[in-house]
Amino acid sequence: MTDDTSPPTAPRTAADVTADSPFTLPGFFAALADGDLLAAVCRDCGAHLIPPRPACYACGGRTLRAESQPLTGDVITYTEVRTPPPALEARAPYTVAIVELDSGARLTGRLTVPHADAAIGMRVRLTTRPPDDDELAMALDNERDWPIHEFDPIAADD
Numbered sequence: 001m002t003d004d005t006s007p008p009t010a011p012r013t014a015a016d017v018t019a020d021s022p023f024t025l026p027g028f029f030a031a032l033a034d035g036d037l038l039a040a041v042c043r044d045c046g047a048h049l050i051p052p053r054p055a056c057y058a059c060g061g062r063t064l065r066a067e068s069q070p071l072t073g074d075v076i077t078y079t080e081v082r083t084p085p086p087a088l089e090a091r092a093p094y095t096v097a098i099v100e101l102d103s104g105a106r107l108t109g110r111l112t113v114p115h116a117d118a119a120i121g122m123r124v125r126l127t128t129r130p131p132d133d134d135e136l137a138m139a140l141d142n143e144r145d146w147p148i149h150e151f152d153p154i155a156a157d158d
């Protein structure tokens with residue numbers, strides 16, 4: 001019996017692992033395609049795991065719940081990719097950032113501005129879109145429906 005008002009808890013046995021569980025990549029990406037970024041939040045130590053995992057990689061705890069994360073945060077570091085995978089050669093150089101979301105969860109993703117325009121502390125918002133032809137060319141068969149996530153700067157007047 002599940003309580004629809006409480007967040008999903010981590011699977012404990014193989015039988016609990018279903019494709020629509022947020023603790024699987026298909027379940028995680030299906031939610032992300034709908035604009036819902038999920039983390040597993042560890043009740044023992046507070047770590048946020050994106051994508052969700054059934055056990056905490058910070059403390060080994062098994063009491064985790066899938067919780068929706070804020071889509072906004074701050075760039076904590078960034079770099080420029082000049083030698084991308086061959087399928088993405090045409091878009092290099094591009095910027096990749098580690099962003100700390102407003103919940104404290106950290107997530108790596110492409111930043112939609114040139115390296116020279118990026119800054120530590122820049123406010124950003126996570127967006128998703130379907131993969132384009134270049135991205136589909138390097139996707140595995142089971143990844144073709146997974147959305148691409150990127151961080152857009154939030155203008156000061158937003």
Ligand SMILES: [Zn+2]
Nearest residue numbers: 042045056059
């Ligand atoms: Zn933990």
